[in-house]
Amino acid sequence: MKISELSRTTGVPVASIKYFRRQGLMPAGKATAATLAEYGQEHVQRLRLIKALTTLGGLSIAATRDVLTAVDQAHSADSALGAVSYALPVPVAESPVGDAEREAETGSAAEAEVAALIADMDWQAPSTSPHVEGLTAALRELKRLDADYRPGELAAYAELARSIARLDLDRAAAFGDDPVALAEQAVIVFALSAPVLELLRRLAQEDQVRRRVAGDAVDVDADADTDAAVDADID
Amino acid sequence: MKISELSRTTGVPVASIKYFRRQGLMPAGKATAATLAEYGQEHVQRLRLIKALTTLGGLSIAATRDVLTAVDQAHSADSALGAVSYALPVPVAESPVGDAEREAETGSAAEAEVAALIADMDWQAPSTSPHVEGLTAALRELKRLDADYRPGELAAYAELARSIARLDLDRAAAFGDDPVALAEQAVIVFALSAPVLELLRRLAQEDQVRRRVAGDAVDVDADADTDAAVDADID
Numbered sequence: 001m002k003i004s005e006l007s008r009t010t011g012v013p014v015a016s017i018k019y020f021r022r023q024g025l026m027p028a029g030k031a032t033a034a035t036l037a038e039y040g041q042e043h044v045q046r047l048r049l050i051k052a053l054t055t056l057g058g059l060s061i062a063a064t065r066d067v068l069t070a071v072d073q074a075h076s077a078d079s080a081l082g083a084v085s086y087a088l089p090v091p092v093a094e095s096p097v098g099d100a101e102r103e104a105e106t107g108s109a110a111e112a113e114v115a116a117l118i119a120d121m122d123w124q125a126p127s128t129s130p131h132v133e134g135l136t137a138a139l140r141e142l143k144r145l146d147a148d149y150r151p152g153e154l155a156a157y158a159e160l161a162r163s164i165a166r167l168d169l170d171r172a173a174a175f176g177d178d179p180v181a182l183a184e185q186a187v188i189v190f191a192l193s194a195p196v197l198e199l200l201r202r203l204a205q206e207d208q209v210r211r212r213v214a215g216d217a218v219d220v221d222a223d224a225d226t227d228a229a230v231d232a233d234i235d
Numbered sequence: 236m237k238i239s240e241l242s243r244t245t246g247v248p249v250a251s252i253k254y255f256r257r258q259g260l261m262p263a264g265k266a267t268a269a270t271l272a273e274y275g276q277e278h279v280q281r282l283r284l285i286k287a288l289t290t291l292g293g294l295s296i297a298a299t300r301d302v303l304t305a306v307d308q309a310h311s312a313d314s315a316l317g318a319v320s321y322a323l324p325v326p327v328a329e330s331p332v333g334d335a336e337r338e339a340e341t342g343s344a345a346e347a348e349v350a351a352l353i354a355d356m357d358w359q360a361p362s363t364s365p366h367v368e369g370l371t372a373a374l375r376e377l378k379r380l381d382a383d384y385r386p387g388e389l390a391a392y393a394e395l396a397r398s399i400a401r402l403d404l405d406r407a408a409a410f411g412d413d414p415v416a417l418a419e420q421a422v423i424v425f426a427l428s429a430p431v432l433e434l435l436r437r438l439a440q441e442d443q444v445r446r447r448v449a450g451d452a453v454d455v456d457a458d459a460d461t462d463a464a465v466d467a468d469i470d
Contacts, residue, residue: 052380058326081444090437091293091430123442131441135434142431145287147423150409156402157428158435160395165439167391169447174385188382190440193392194433195326196377199370200393201432204400205425206320206366207358212404213313 003029006039010047017047023061025050025068049184052192059191063089067191071183080183081172088191090134110139113154121158164197238264241274245282252282258296260285260303284419287427294426298324302426306418315418316407323426325369345374348389356393399432 007014020026026046029037046068053059053067070087074080114136118125125132142148149157168189175185242249255261261281264272281303288294288302305322309315349371353360360367377383384392403424410420 048380052376055376078444078447081447082441085437085441085444088437091433118438121439121442123438124445125438125441129438129441131434131438135431135438138427138431138434141287141290142423142427145283145423145427147420147427149406153402153406154431154435157399157432158439160399160402161432161435162439162442164392164395164436165443167388167395168436168440169443171384171388185382188377188380190437192373192377192380192382194436196370196373196389197392197396197436198326198429198433199366199373200396201399201403201429202320202323202325202425203353203358203360203364203366203370204356204393204396205403206317206360206364207356207397208400208404209313209316209320210359213317 001039003037003039006043006047009044010051012047012051020047020050023065025061025065045184049187052188059089063087067187071187074179074183077173077177077179077182080179081169081186084183084186084190086130088187090130091138106140106143107136110136110143113139117154117158120155121162168193236274238272238274241278241282244279245286247282247286255282255285258300260296260300280419284422287423294324298322302422306422309414309418312408312412312414312417315414316404316421319418319421319425321365323422325365326373341375341378342371345371345378348374352389352393355390356397403428 001009003014003017006012007017012020017026021028026043029039029043032038049071050064050068053064054061059067067084067087070083071080074083114132115127117123118132139149139154171193172182172186172189175182236244238249238252241247242252247255252261256263261278264274264278267273284306285299285303288299289296294302302319302322305318306315309318349367350362352358353367374384374389406428407417407421407424410417
């Protein structure tokens with residue numbers, strides 16, 4: 001197909017397609033004349049992925065390029081997941097300004113907290129992992145705001161995060177063994193379901209707030225009914 | 236204290252403090268002369284909150300203003316939580332371009348899916364809730380990418396989101412009954428722990444990927460050991 005049809009099919013303007021190509025995010029089409037190129041289904045898929053990463057995923061062009069490179073270089077299914085996991089940007093806490101002494105204190109406290117959590121959870125992650133560094137920086141910021149987690153709270157969240165990660169990996173793995181296809185799926189699952197999870201959490205918070213305002217008891221028994229309702233619906 | 240000391244205490248540059256004041260994010264200090272103002276502890280707290288929202292929370296100046304207005308207008312503890320819950324920006328999926336027919340189809344499918352989920356979960360949220368609209372838009376984007384959730388998957392995530400929201404509300408409620416203090420705490424818990432949760436999830440994903448690469452069985456029994464370890468550590 002020509003670039004105009006590629007644009008119509010994907011909903012990405014021609015100028016953006018040319019920009020993505022110049023930025024090295026997308027391979028060129030097959031040249032059919034000096035100023036004409038032919039595009040195929042692989043360009044459609046690539047463009048959809050780029051669009052998803054830059055809009056719903058909120059990634060910069062540079063971050064998108066890193067992720068796509070990881071996708072392209074993936075040789076095995078598992079290494080594809082690992083490469084994507086490291087290429088996706090992590091939320092960052094701004095580097096600290098202000099009281100240097102207090103800073104050093106909260107910094108090493110946060111580091112120790114993260115190391116203890118990882119040991120308790122039996123998580124395999126080196127201290128150089130971007131996720132370990134990101135979590136340490138975020139906890140340091142919260143300490144500076146005196147909004148620290150109380151003992152046990154972070155572990156409770158971590159247990160839920162483990163359950164979420166299992167669902168994530170199962171979703172990605174369901175898409176087969178081809179490394180590039182799996183990496184693409186991992187990008188979608190890892191990057192694009194983060195907003196979905198956050199929205200589910202916000203919805204659940206809204207529900208909890210409404211119940212507390214109404215004076216309802218927010219009891220654990222409510223779960224049993226809901227599980228039954230969900231099961232019934234899936235059938 | 237003078238503005239220079241306020242700057243030193245909070246680590247926020249004087250120019251930024253003046254900018255936040257001009258943008259209506261922070262009340263003026265008490266004028267002590269034509270060009271001098273005196274700042275107090277409430278300004279320190281306000282600045283810390285602004286800094287947290289704009290850096291770790293990633294909020295724009297406009298979004299920060301909305302949240303602070305909600306905090307200031309909160310009259311009861313529960314209404315403070317509700318106001319903050321609605322004022323915080325939600326992740327947005329870009330408005331669709333492209334195939335209008337396909338669009339209408341995925342749009343109504345996403346709406347039906349969210350409505351069914353909310354009914355199944357017994358969640359109290361009107362269809363006009365920003366969280367309902369945001370979730371619908373995000374699911375529509377995923378459908379366009381053929382990266383839909385399979386039956387039951389979204390409900391599984393929703394159950395975990397409910398558990399997370401309970402932890403969130405308990406954390407916020409632990410900070411007492413004063414509406415403004417509670418609203419401030421809710422801002423921190425709702426907005427600033429989103430990156431922490433996402434980082435925990437990314438860490439857990441990294442662990443799962445490493446185990447799968449190493450060929451470890453990722454079994455559920457591992458949980459029992461970990462829970463014991465966590466309990467031991469908390470004691």
